[in-house]
Amino acid sequence: MLGADYDVGKKITASGRLGVEYRKRDQEKSTTSPYAEFSSKYAYAKGSFVAAGYMYTFEESLQCDGLHRRTSESILRQRAARDHLADRRVGLA
Numbered sequence: 001m002l003g004a005d006y007d008v009g010k011k012i013t014a015s016g017r018l019g020v021e022y023r024k025r026d027q028e029k030s031t032t033s034p035y036a037e038f039s040s041k042y043a044y045a046k047g048s049f050v051a052a053g054y055m056y057t058f059e060e061s062l063q064c065d066g067l068h069r070r071t072s073e074s075i076l077r078q079r080a081a082r083d084h085l086a087d088r089r090v091g092l093a
Contacts, residue, residue, distance in 0.1 A: 001035065011043045021057075033058040 001019030008014050017037040024030045039053030 003037075008040075012040065014038075014040045015053075 001017055003015065003017035005013065005015045015038070017035070019035040021033045021035055022030070023033055034057070036056040037053065038055075039051060041049050041051040043049040
């Protein structure tokens, strides 16, 4: 993953992350998946800010007995990415 943080101004910051994930499969062809995350933060008062962001990635799924189910691995990866973005919003990461 490659990323950068940039202070646009005294109260505005911007962040960007780009990457590729290699997905090794035992029973299917291994593949890669793109990942992108962009966010910005505006500090409007001491200790207060507004943040917004966008994350793009592929989510894998399995077809089981006619039901469309997400793999537990992709769900965990999605939650980790969401939690990381939330931590960045409050300054923990």
